[in-house]
Structures are given as C-alpha cells and as structure tokens.
Amino acid sequence: MTAPLRRWLTPAVAVLTALAILAGPTPAIAAPSTPTPSGHEEDEEPELLTDVIELRNRQYAKAKSQLEKSKKRQREFALEIRRAEEDLEALRPQVSQIAAQSYRTGRIGAAAILLDSKAPDTFLKRASALDELNMVNAQKLSEVTSAKTRAERAKLELDGEVREQQKLTNDMARESREAEKALALVGGKGFTGGLVSAESPVARIAPGRTADGGWRPEGRTEDDPTTSGLITPRTLHAYKEVRRAGFKRFVGCYRPGGPWEHPKGKACDWSLQNSGFSPWYNNDTRRYGNDLAAFLIRNADRLGIYYVIWNRQIWFPATGWKSYSGPSDHTDHVHMSML
Missing domain, CATH: 1.10.287 (Helix Hairpins)
Structure with missing residues (x-):
C-alpha cells in the first residue's frame, strides 16, 4: 500500500476547522512536485472553456x-x-x-x-x-x-x-x-489554467429529493464499491454518475474513524491516478481534476453536493470557490461531500 493511500485511509481533519482559514480571491495555482505518470490519456479531448470564450x-x-x-x-x-x-x-x-x-x-x-x-x-x-x-x-x-x-x-x-x-x-x-x-x-482561469472542458455531461437526479427542493436525511445502507464499508444511496448515485461521465481513475469513499462525511458514507476522494494518490504534475492530471470538479459543480443541484475540495480550493454552492488550507492541500484528488 502506498504512503498516499495510507494517508487517505487515516481519519481526516475536520473540514469546518479548515474553513476558518478561508481566504478571498482565488490565486493562480502552481504545479505541485512529485511527478508520477498517470498512465491515462484521453482519446478525444472536449473543447476547452477558454477556447469557447x-x-x-x-x-x-x-x-x-x-x-x-x-x-x-x-x-x-x-x-x-x-x-x-x-x-x-x-x-x-x-x-x-x-x-x-x-x-x-x-x-x-x-x-x-x-x-x-x-x-x-x-x-x-x-x-x-x-x-x-x-x-x-x-x-x-x-x-x-x-x-x-x-x-x-x-x-x-x-x-x-x-x-x-x-x-x-x-x-x-x-x-x-x-x-x-x-x-x-469552475474556478476561473488562474485556478484551472484554462484546462477545463466547456461542458459536462448532465447527471441524473439523485434519489431523496423533497418536494420543496431539499434532500431527505440518509443513512449508510448501500455497499461501497470502493471499500468494504457502507455509503448512503445519494453517495452511491453520485459515484455511479461520476463514473458514467467518464471519470474512472482510482477513488475511495467510505473511511472509518474521525468526524465529518467519510465515516458517514457521504464522501468520496477521486484520485488523478489510475492507482493510489499523487499530486497533479502535467496538463493531463490537472485537467482531469478540473473536469471532475467541474462536473460535480455543474451538477451540484442534481446530485446533492455539499461541497467540493480541489487543488487548495473549496467550493460551496452558496459561496463559490474559496482558498482552502488543511492537512491535505487536495492537489492529488478531488474531494466530494454529499448532503
């Protein structure tokens, strides 16, 4: 088991504690170190949003x-x-x-x-x-x-x-x-480096939507495809929709211990690599993370997304992108938390 993978399996530090360090405008992001081949190249790349602009x-x-x-x-x-x-x-x-x-x-x-x-x-x-x-x-x-x-x-x-x-x-x-x-x-040009698709597939609406537009509380009732744990129906639906949209690299959802969403079966970490976790280091890995985060954000209302963390930034539906600082800078995966 790789060291990054072991780090993912340890309890996460509280996200809300990190929110106290939220900053203002999104800065330009520099590539992190630790180059690792991704072993994945897209056959046909969709149109970049900056090209559309x-x-x-x-x-x-x-x-x-x-x-x-x-x-x-x-x-x-x-x-x-x-x-x-x-x-x-x-x-x-x-x-x-x-x-x-x-x-x-x-x-x-x-x-x-x-x-x-x-x-x-x-x-x-x-x-x-x-x-x-x-x-x-x-x-x-x-x-x-x-x-x-x-x-x-x-x-x-x-x-x-x-x-x-x-x-x-x-x-x-x-x-x-x-x-x-x-x-x-999806974060602006400085955050994405312009490496983000112009459009994302439309996700199917998640179960548990109430008549007033809210989401019913859910417990861990579904087998997690990524571990031996259990996750909520809404998390499982989001997992399937992300995979259906073409994002099929390594992912881990349920994680025991600690507070917040992972032990509740309401979060997944989407790696940029086919196996394990390593920071983005080239256009392929950076764009994979950008496009995955963009898919979650563009479909947040349909999936029931609580927040997304990616590349030192955190996104809430009500506030948009803010600077994020925590034990993990999330340059090696996109974190997805569900309502």
Whole structure:
C-alpha cells in the first residue's frame, strides 16, 4: 500500500476547522512536485472553456462590426430618401403650375400657340420651350419618385437586416458573458489554467429529493464499491454518475474513524491516478481534476453536493470557490461531500 493511500485511509481533519482559514480571491495555482505518470490519456479531448470564450468574443466582434456597417448603410438610405423628398418638394410648384395650365387650356400645343402668335418664329420658340418644360419636369418627377421608392424599399429590407444583426450581436454578447460566468463557476482561469472542458455531461437526479427542493436525511445502507464499508444511496448515485461521465481513475469513499462525511458514507476522494494518490504534475492530471470538479459543480443541484475540495480550493454552492488550507492541500484528488 502506498504512503498516499495510507494517508487517505487515516481519519481526516475536520473540514469546518479548515474553513476558518478561508481566504478571498482565488490565486493562480502552481504545479505541485512529485511527478508520477498517470498512465491515462484521453482519446478525444472536449473543447476547452477558454477556447469557447475566445470564439464567442471573436463572433461578437464580427457581429458588432457587421451591425455597424449595416447601420451605416441604413443611415445612407435614410439620407437618400430625404434628398428625394426635397427634390420632389422643389419640383411640385412647377408641376402644379403646369398641371393648372393644362387643366384650364389643355396641354399647350403648337396649334394653340400659333393662333395666339403674331409671328411664326415666336410661336416656334414658345411651343418648343413649353413642351420641353413639360417633358423635363415630368421626367424629373418620375426619376425622383422612382429613386425615392427604391430607397424606401432598400431601407425597409435593411431595417429587417439590422434587427436580425442586432439580435445576433446581443446573442453573442450574452453567450460571451455566460461563458465567462461558466469559467468563474469552475474556478476561473488562474485556478484551472484554462484546462477545463466547456461542458459536462448532465447527471441524473439523485434519489431523496423533497418536494420543496431539499434532500431527505440518509443513512449508510448501500455497499461501497470502493471499500468494504457502507455509503448512503445519494453517495452511491453520485459515484455511479461520476463514473458514467467518464471519470474512472482510482477513488475511495467510505473511511472509518474521525468526524465529518467519510465515516458517514457521504464522501468520496477521486484520485488523478489510475492507482493510489499523487499530486497533479502535467496538463493531463490537472485537467482531469478540473473536469471532475467541474462536473460535480455543474451538477451540484442534481446530485446533492455539499461541497467540493480541489487543488487548495473549496467550493460551496452558496459561496463559490474559496482558498482552502488543511492537512491535505487536495492537489492529488478531488474531494466530494454529499448532503
């Protein structure tokens, strides 16, 4: 039996005594000594949470840039519409005057002006000028009206585009905030070194949940798969769910003697190694501990987690992560206590 394993089997010092030494912000964690091969490598690594945060921030920046471009085009179309309206307003007096003249006398033609002309050259000049005025104003009116219609349609389509892009930008901003919160939930970048999966499997709800959301008290009634002792049904359920999530390295639950959760069958210590206990020393062992702790924390309400201790930090559902100091710095295993 290894020395670390014997240490695990001795009674644990009271966790609540250690809580008196809880500190504030989570510091960056340095790798402990005692390198020991883990003998385990994951075939396919899930996406890192820090990579997700970077991707979300990139997507947000891209969406925001596209939104600003569309808003600029939106303003340009609005300006085109205003200019067209101003041109139409400037043309209206001339058009109204021509329309009134046409209403009184009919469209001025060569024959009508010729009857009122004293000389042929005067008639031709007047007829040509009036006819050209009619045609020019009618053409301008048509062009400006058409331009205004096109600008209005384009702006209408762009308004819809801007609404969708605004929604996308808001979604990207929300997802970025949620990813940052998710990282804080599992200890932050300094604590995890960024080596933590973006997601965890969803655990099945543990037995013993009451109608008001609490948990019924339980005694040691179930065989402990890791020792010859007994554990509670809720601890056994959590053990099975952690294993089902892929964490299958060495673990010990029931331990006789001493106070607190182990002798009550309400705690398990999840090693980073396939056999025995040794501190994390590389990305594989550190990430294994990070991901295991993250699984417990993300599923705390479903499993009935009391607290988690890992890598010199302790997590309670009500307070989050705090610095932890005790006889074990928990750099070689993740401790799980159940309600």
